[in-house]
Amino acid sequence: MDRRKFIKNSALASSLYFVPNFVRGFENITSQSLGFKRLVIVQLSGGNDGLNSIIPFNNDIYFRERPTLAIKKDDVIRLNDELGLHQSLQPLKELYDNGNLTIINNVGYPNPNRSHFRATDIWHTASNSNQHLQSGWIGRYLDNYAKHPYNAIELDESLSLAMKGKHVNAIATTNPRMHYRVSRDPYFNSVLNHYDDKHLSEHNLGYLYKSMISAKSSAKYIFETSKTFTSKHEYPNSGFAKQLKTTAQFINSGLDTKVYYTSLRGFDTHANQSNTQKRLLEVYANSIKAFVEDLKQQNTFKETLILTFSEFGRRVKQNAANGTDHGAANNVFIIGENLKRKGLYNNLASLSNLDANGDLKYEIDFRAIYATILNKWLMVDSDRILRRSFNQLNFI
Amino acid sequence: MDNKHIQHLHWRAGFGITPKQLQQYAKKSRKQIVDELFKESKTTTPLLVDTTEIEDYYPELFARNPLKRREFNKKSLEKLKAFNYAWIERLSNPYELLREKMTLFWTNHFVCKDNHIMHVQQFNNTLRAYALGDFRDFVKTISKEAVMIKYLNSKQNKKRKPNENFARELMELFTLGMDNYSEEDIKESARAFTGYNHNFNGEFVLKERQHDYEFKSFFGKRGRYDGDDIIDIILEQKQCAKFISEKIYRYFVNDKVNSKHIQEMVDVFYPNYNIEALMRFVFMSDWFYDEQNIGTKIKSPIDLLIGIQNTVPFTFENEKDVIKIQKILGQALLNPPNVAGWEGGQSWIDSNTIMVRLKLASILLSSSYISNKKKGDFNDAFKQKYYKQNKTKQPFKTQPDWNSFDKEFSDTSFKGLKTNLLSGVINSGTNEFLEDLSKLSKKEFCVQLMSLPEYQMC
Numbered sequence: 001m002d003r004r005k006f007i008k009n010s011a012l013a014s015s016l017y018f019v020p021n022f023v024r025g026f027e028n029i030t031s032q033s034l035g036f037k038r039l040v041i042v043q044l045s046g047g048n049d050g051l052n053s054i055i056p057f058n059n060d061i062y063f064r065e066r067p068t069l070a071i072k073k074d075d076v077i078r079l080n081d082e083l084g085l086h087q088s089l090q091p092l093k094e095l096y097d098n099g100n101l102t103i104i105n106n107v108g109y110p111n112p113n114r115s116h117f118r119a120t121d122i123w124h125t126a127s128n129s130n131q132h133l134q135s136g137w138i139g140r141y142l143d144n145y146a147k148h149p150y151n152a153i154e155l156d157e158s159l160s161l162a163m164k165g166k167h168v169n170a171i172a173t174t175n176p177r178m179h180y181r182v183s184r185d186p187y188f189n190s191v192l193n194h195y196d197d198k199h200l201s202e203h204n205l206g207y208l209y210k211s212m213i214s215a216k217s218s219a220k221y222i223f224e225t226s227k228t229f230t231s232k233h234e235y236p237n238s239g240f241a242k243q244l245k246t247t248a249q250f251i252n253s254g255l256d257t258k259v260y261y262t263s264l265r266g267f268d269t270h271a272n273q274s275n276t277q278k279r280l281l282e283v284y285a286n287s288i289k290a291f292v293e294d295l296k297q298q299n300t301f302k303e304t305l306i307l308t309f310s311e312f313g314r315r316v317k318q319n320a321a322n323g324t325d326h327g328a329a330n331n332v333f334i335i336g337e338n339l340k341r342k343g344l345y346n347n348l349a350s351l352s353n354l355d356a357n358g359d360l361k362y363e364i365d366f367r368a369i370y371a372t373i374l375n376k377w378l379m380v381d382s383d384r385i386l387r388r389s390f391n392q393l394n395f396i
Numbered sequence: 397m398d399n400k401h402i403q404h405l406h407w408r409a410g411f412g413i414t415p416k417q418l419q420q421y422a423k424k425s426r427k428q429i430v431d432e433l434f435k436e437s438k439t440t441t442p443l444l445v446d447t448t449e450i451e452d453y454y455p456e457l458f459a460r461n462p463l464k465r466r467e468f469n470k471k472s473l474e475k476l477k478a479f480n481y482a483w484i485e486r487l488s489n490p491y492e493l494l495r496e497k498m499t500l501f502w503t504n505h506f507v508c509k510d511n512h513i514m515h516v517q518q519f520n521n522t523l524r525a526y527a528l529g530d531f532r533d534f535v536k537t538i539s540k541e542a543v544m545i546k547y548l549n550s551k552q553n554k555k556r557k558p559n560e561n562f563a564r565e566l567m568e569l570f571t572l573g574m575d576n577y578s579e580e581d582i583k584e585s586a587r588a589f590t591g592y593n594h595n596f597n598g599e600f601v602l603k604e605r606q607h608d609y610e611f612k613s614f615f616g617k618r619g620r621y622d623g624d625d626i627i628d629i630i631l632e633q634k635q636c637a638k639f640i641s642e643k644i645y646r647y648f649v650n651d652k653v654n655s656k657h658i659q660e661m662v663d664v665f666y667p668n669y670n671i672e673a674l675m676r677f678v679f680m681s682d683w684f685y686d687e688q689n690i691g692t693k694i695k696s697p698i699d700l701l702i703g704i705q706n707t708v709p710f711t712f713e714n715e716k717d718v719i720k721i722q723k724i725l726g727q728a729l730l731n732p733p734n735v736a737g738w739e740g741g742q743s744w745i746d747s748n749t750i751m752v753r754l755k756l757a758s759i760l761l762s763s764s765y766i767s768n769k770k771k772g773d774f775n776d777a778f779k780q781k782y783y784k785q786n787k788t789k790q791p792f793k794t795q796p797d798w799n800s801f802d803k804e805f806s807d808t809s810f811k812g813l814k815t816n817l818l819s820g821v822i823n824s825g826t827n828e829f830l831e832d833l834s835k836l837s838k839k840e841f842c843v844q845l846m847s848l849p850e851y852q853m854c
Binding site for chain 1: 462463465466509547560561564565651652692693694720723724726733734735736739741742745746747748750751752754755766767768820821823824825826828829844847848849850852853
């Protein structure tokens with residue numbers, strides 16, 4: 001090691017905050033401080049029709065308002081005397097029977113927004129409907145509790161607002177090998193071996209160098225850790241299944257990531273809903289099935305909680321194009337091993353007492369679910385992250 | 397005017413400058429050069445895509461046949477992509493450089509998102525038309541734009557059931573900034589914007605039966621105000637001139653606001669709100685050319701992309717990649733994160749974007765290859781060949797036009813190339829490293845320079 005490098009490395013050692021991995025190596029300290037539990041978030045983008053997912057098969061209003069769209073009574077997979085699953089969700093029935101699924105009905109927030117853009121923002125930032133926040137709820141979790149960007153990973157090429165904090169952003173990756181290869185470009189190594197770190201304090205340019213170092217160490221950590229495990233489990237052939245497969249690989253290799261973010265698109269079913277939704281729910285349920293089995297085989301399912309949401313539900317009354325328009329309250333699925341309230345968390349809201357738009361009224365604020373997960377699963381102070389306190393639910 | 401200063405002006409008012417363009421300005425005074433910049437942008441060339449295939453749709457058709465709406469929406473989304481491509485193309489070859497840069501600024505001020513191509517196109521050209529105009533007329537026009545009426549729920553704002561969304565953002569984000577108005581001001585002004593609506597073609601319609609014609613109390617005044625009156629009263633507040641000046645300062649001058657400079661800007665901007673006069677003042681100010689303002693801003697993804705394009709023109713073989721790259725870099729035009737727009741500055745940079753940004757020039761121009769040759773080191777020819785052969789594996793397929801680069805930079809030395817591409821102070825260690833690099837190919841050196849953190853700055 002030449003003198004210059006020696007000086008650099010020792011200088012790096014003093015700036016712990018910016019180059020954590022160079023110094024701390026892989027001591028795994030965060031696993032102890034942040035715990036082993038993982039949260040996997042699944043967004044069904046476009047607004048999944050919750051009423052045709054969890055179906056009130058004994059409700060006359062349901063059949064009256066959806067003459068061509070209602071799921072036939074005989075096709076419903078019954079959960080109890082009132083509610084049943086869409087036939088595509090058969091794999092969820094197994095989870096339900098094993099006590100690994102909680103369905104929370106009527107989730108929403110006051111003055112619901114029916115624009116995809118805004119409603120998604122609201123769910124991502126955990127804001128009120130008239131409030132605009134620039135950081136996401138997981139982003140603020142990172143800001144307050146994480147030590148590395150890779151403590152949260154989105155399985156996509158770019159980050160959702162949910163994963164962006166004020167100071168720390170999560171990692172977006174679909175292919176850790178490629179990330180690693182880019183970060184190892186010999187030219188970048190040369191630049192980093194030569195730069196003079198007295199400039200690191202320089203406002204913007206210093207920030208760029210620091211980000212470069214941190215990105216390099218994240219890419220190395222994710223690649224080298226995750227390559228230690230290869231899943232042999234079979235997954236269906238879909239983009240969504242691939243996201244979950246990569247997530248399972250990350251989890252099973254012991255990557256120090258607390259939150260994973262995945263999404264499945266296409267639920268905006270304004271026209272000819274039946275086939276589209278059938279196909280999408282099948283992709284969702286079959287992928288989840290493979291994912292859960294994979295985790296169970298590796299004994300990591302007990303440390304994993306899966307939260308599935310959609311930015312809004314759809315109108316009770318179907319439209320003239322055999323589809324449904326944007327609605328409000330919707331159901332949320334929680335999948336995990338040690339659930340406190342298994343099965344149906346609450347009853348479906350009344351179909352006769354709808355809001356002025358003809359949409360389901362919300363009963364449970366989605367942020368109460370976030371708060372519960374933050375406090376009881378990720379073991380952090382939810383008030384700090386949500387900037388307000390919400391009632392705790394007792395599903396975990 | 398110094399080359400360095402001309403270059404600075406052109407990075408902030410545009411997307412950089414080539415040595416040949418720079419030569420044209422040699423020996424001109426600051427005033428002459430700034431005048432030329434404004435003269436070039438006197439006209440407005442609207443940005444239009446061919447929309448003939450969707451002009452046959454109308455609301456009655458949708459009512460009769462809902463499938464037609466779906467068809468329309470699908471076509472509209474395709475046209476929006478085309479509009480994005482056309483916009484990038486426009487930025488790369490602008491008719492009115494400053495106007496285009498200002499349009500980008502206003503896009504991130506009056507933030508909107510919509511799926512209706514005709515409405516989006518109209519809105520975008522409103523931004524372009526008013527970019528250097530009268531801010532008062534600008535705000536009033538914006539309040540009546542179809543996309544804004546939809547995006548901030550003016551459509552749902554009715555006499556019997558007011559919706560405060562637009563009134564709140566009008567003050568918080570468009571004119572005054574947070575904490576410069578009361579909740580009561582929001583409530584009252586929301587009533588003045590009741591009944592705002594638009595027709596299918598995107599023209600403003602006031603639904604008189606939904607409009608509240610009663611008295612409103614606003615900023616200590618009382619009257620039967622409509623939306624335009626409210627905007628006039630807001631602009632009476634000097635705070636509005638300050639708010640806009642600060643935003644312009646952060647975008648065009650420095651992330652860190654200098655209150656003395658802002659005061660000078662407010663004195664120019666208030667009470668006439670002439671945007672051109674304000675921008676002329678900024679570009680003519682001595683402080684605009686202070687060392688601390690040169691090369692100290694982090695380029696936005698669009699600045700970065702168009703800047704590379706200005707030095708070495710390139711095209712994507714697959715048009716869809718034009719949007720994909722914007723998305724990966726974190727700034728997809730027409731698709732802002734929310735009503736507050738992109739935060740800018742350091743928030744462009746995270747562990748994901750920094751590596752893509754550093755790698756970007758090589759991905760676009762040299763099949764991802766960045767030479768790491770030292771002086772007298774010839775042995776990476778093999779590697780370079782490997783990269784070239786692996787072109788099919790590249791994340792993006794592009795066609796760089798190096799002939800154009802050769803033409804523009806033929807008289808430029810390696811040192812001149814460095815000065816042209818890196819505006820600010822270079823890290824001293826990095827500078828030494830640059831000295832040691834083998835400088836046999838100007839193209840290679842160009843990619844090397846563009847792959848430095850310093851190139852991320854303007």
